[in-house]
Amino acid sequence: MKKHLLIIFTFSVLLVYALDCPDNMYKSGPLCCKFCPVGTYMVKNCNVSKGNSFCKPCPSETFMDKVNNNTKCKQCLKCPPSQTAMRQCKPTHDRECGCPSGMYHDQAVLICMECLKCDIGHGVVSPCTNISNTECQPCREGTFSDRVSHEQECLNCSQCGPGTVIEEKCTIARDTVCQRANESRISTVSQAVPPVSRAPFMPTNAGSSLTPVEKVTPNYKTYIIIGIIVALLLLVLFAVVFYRYRRKQNRPERNQADDPPEMEETKYDFVPPISSETPAHARSSHGLRGRRTTNSSRPNSHHRDSDSQGSSGSLQGVSVSNGKSKTLVRDLPVNVSIELGNLLNPKSSKNWVTLAGYLDFTTIEIKNFELNPSEATQSILYQWGQKDGSTVDFLINVLKKMKRDDCVQVLKPWDN
Secondary structure, eight states: OOHHHHHHHHHHHHHHSSSSSOOTTTTTTTTEEEEOTTEEEEEEESTTEEOOOOOOOTTTTEEEEBBOOSSSSSEEEOOOOOEEEEEEOOOTBOOOOOOOEEEETTTTTTEEEEEOOTTEEEEEEEESSSSOEEEEOOOOTTTOOOBSSSSOOOOOOOOTTTEEEEOOOOOOOOOOOEEHHHHHHHHHHHSSSSSGSSSSSOOSSSTSSSHHHHHHOOOHHHHHHHHHHHHHHHHHHHHHHHHHHHHHHHOOOOOOGGGGTOOOOOEOOOOOOTTTTTTTHHHHHHTTTTTTEOOOOOOOOOOHHHHHHTTTTTOOOEEETTTEEBBBGGGGGGHHHHHHHHHSSSSTTSSHHHHHHHHTOOHHHHHHHSSSSGGGHHHHHHHHHHHHOOOOHHHHHHHTTTTTTHHHHHGGGGGO
């Protein structure tokens, strides 16, 4: 008898252990404990059946977005430098990263770019998203788009209703313009015939006289615009002719007898700049080059030509902007390009790919640079250096935006 009771007791205990806890609880030994709520994590299991677990809120930069019995919270996502936080990290949810409204994340250059806006007469086929640019297409016949937008699709042209006529037909750039049939007809008839003859032209029904009215009504707006344009062109032409006439009248006649004797042409002679490695005899032979010289002398002159400042007259490799000389990238020594390549060619979040994006290279051009990544930076600087305005000062500002101070230090000696 005792043996049977022992078997029954053992079976009952095993049955209790085998039973699952409710959905909102978890099993901890023989006990069923409640899960920790969202935004918290478990520090200690419950000490009574169906009791609350000991929970704590998630610390800063961590979150827990579901009920749990985890011993720690999840780490919040950190946005890359090219993106911004669209939703901040909270104990109950993770941080969401992306581009601001009106921009998308270009996967080729890994930066946020402004969404393309469709021109007037073009509609949006695929709207701009967080990872893709806007796609546009010309509006078909019977549709229009009257504003520049990265959201508006081509809209169907409006149809003039009963009792109205078309004043201006719909085009891909504007909608139909309608006008009340009575107003258009009365104004047209009053100009064409005496008032007594208006009665036969009054409509007997809404649809019987739309076509005649459309044909008779002139488009005065077009005539006015054409007249204004012609008047402006004539005014500009008259101003040009008058200016040239006055200039010719005021130009003094040159008397050869007044010219000073033995006047010689002013000459300029430019040579490449002299470096510290140039031999002494070479520097002396270039000493007067780059200066303005004249052999003429004028009687009673208040000035006497004198030598300028040494060999500083050389203009090779220098761009002048607002009175300040700026070195061009294409005139940098080869070793500078190689040194920048050693810093920017390796794979990183701010390497040559980001530089190409800031310098307005296309996605196809960037993919071509990827064919030889060990010399990508050198190729970018060579191609960009052929453009106008490709100064060292501009390149330094781009590298500062990329936070590449190491590259900025390489270019500092050349930032005139």
